[in-house]
Amino acid sequence: MSEKHKDDVTGVETTGHTWDGIRELNNPLPKWWVYTFYACILWSFAYWVVMPTWPYLTGDGWTYTQGVIGYEQRNIVTNELAAVAEGRSGAMEQIATMPLEEIANDPALMEVALGAGKAAFGDNCAPCHGSGAQGSKGFPNLNDDDWIWGGTLDDIHTTLLHGIRWDADDETRLNIMMAYGRDGILNRSEISDVAEYVLLLSGQPHDGEAAVRGTAVFESQCVACHGDAGTGNRELGAPNLTDAIWLYGGDKEAIVETVSNGRSGVMPAWGTRLDEGTIRSLTLFVHSLGGGEK
């Protein structure tokens, strides 16, 4: 029931409804608004035809109208990724084929290599070596200048490629720290003595008498790998026992445990998992962390 009521002041009709005595003037919509609205409606019809719009049920489940031009957002992502890969391809190809020293001399390539290395490090290496490459017990700190297998570019490259004690790789770096205690080669007191000797070698506080006894044990069991002065052997992957850096701990307890039960930490061989360009980038990145050797 509506009675058209004309407003006194403006002379405009009201909508005919009252809400608690309040009426609403029925002024026409602005022309520009109405025409814009019609235009939007027409635009939407055109949109339905051109772009993917309406979902509908088929026998096989839900699908949708594809639109005339075949617009697909997944395609956009694929194309963008392909474009990025293409944009990088030039530099990464060079890095994959050039000798490492040459790459180091090219600032532009180095920028790419270090960036790619940093990214790859975070994805592949950080779980063991830490986000800042600082390592932890059993995982080497890649920032320092202590290298079990060598810290030159080629050494790092080989380590990355073939890993350490990685059974699946034939050329993997291999060495064995034997379990002298568990396998019954040395008894408890001998192990304790040789541990004191190692403490002496590394300049830590030690029991003098035990260390003297330990010298004999060391010479018979340890110098073959660790060298006469205990300075290590990179060919055999035997750590330098005289420096301040310890992979598994440098206190008496840790040394005793190492000698008794042996150590055989494992590093994967990345040659089968990453492409050559990435591996070289990682090589350069790790080398630049601060401990790289010339």
Next chain:
Amino acid sequence: MTDTATTLERLAAEAAATAGASPHGEEGERYTAVNSEKNRPLYASRVKVYPKLVHGTFRRLKWLVMAVTLTIYYVTPWLRWDRGPNLPDQAVLLDFPARRFYFFFLEIWPQEFYYVTGLLILAALGLFLVTSVAGRVWCGYACPQTVWTDLFIHVERFFEGDRAKRIRLDKSPWSAGKLARKAGKHLTWVLIALATGGAWVFYFADAPTLAGQFLTFDAPSAAYLFVGLFALTTYLLGGIAREQVCIYMCPWPRIQGAMFDEESLLVSYKEDRGETRGPHKKGASWEGRGDCIDCGQCVAACPMGIDIRDGMQLECIQCALCIDACDEIMDRVERPRGLIAYDTFRNQERRRAGETPRLNILRPRTILYSVVLALVAAIMLVALSNRTTLDVSVLADRNPLFVQLSDGSIRNGYQVKIVNKEHSERIFRVSIDGLEGAILTRPALAGEGTATVIVEADKLENARFFVSLPAERAAAIKGGEADFDFVVTDTESGKIATRSTTFRGPGK
């Protein structure tokens, strides 16, 4: 029902009163201003305004301002400023791809954007000050909308004649002549609009190069887009919309109105002198009547379509063309000029009270604006004079905080970022100060010359440095943290930048 009847009667009576007085009368007829209150129902289609040409001081002033502002706008991108071989030689250039703003001798990097902010603040304060003294001079003389609309109206006048002729032309049926005039006018408008859009893009790219590219149809697509956009908006806003922009689209009128007070000089009709208005026979006395002879020339001249005699109103952009129009008439009827003039509200009151009118420019509002303006300008100048061409920042590694080396010494890593704002390549020597026994090194692959960094002109270089302390010294650091300085020296100019940072060790 009676209310409605009375209203209808009233409206009818008013319609009758104004009947025969069309908004676009010929010269000499009664005028009713197009945009006056009486003529403004809620939903009226726009009625076209045909401003009449006037001659006088303010018309000449407007021409002058238009010439100066348009010259600055069109010519500035073509000015040259030599900055050296590697840098653009355009005096004013907003180089977005390279992220630099060049302004004659100034070169603003993105982190120095506050200079532009300062300029905008100065502009705003200047505007406030000028408006509080002389009213809407921005709107009336300098605003781009006013300048281009004025220009476009002159083009229209050139092709279609003055006010009376234009009204007649619009009323007349289409003919070859009408088509030719309209076409000529619109074509000229389009050309001016294109030139305007063109000038705009020249601020963002090297003008001669881009101009050449336009001529060979080789310009980047963004350039075409923006020229088209600005040409379109210039044509639409200056040619078609005109006063609608000032009345409905622009927020300035509604702000500017709050910025003048009763002592601001505004274009006003001196009611005390002009009323009572009415026609005047030649030779009759001027006693007991106002000077306004109701000729309507002020209405005819107004580009906004208002009647200034209605008083201060939002639509009046204070272009002062009505002043020139009225002065011309006053000369003809041998009365003094200034019936419409730059006047203040207080002066109207003073005259009514019989006091002498005076200008009160130095008052708290204007003094305050001036002081703040001077302050901001001073701060900007100080900041500008303290600007250096060498910028250094040092970031200590956080992951890991420190590294123990095989001989027991502790090493920290730092990223030293050196910004060389000179126009030539510079060699910087880096050293440390304040940490006894410390050794400064670079990564092994960084090349020879451990402590020098070469930075190209106008570039930033990020160099990695290591600082090592022998074990005993590192252990002796109180709290595990020691402050020291990186000292970066420009080997050519000797300029030094020192940045303090922290060395961290395991000690607690």
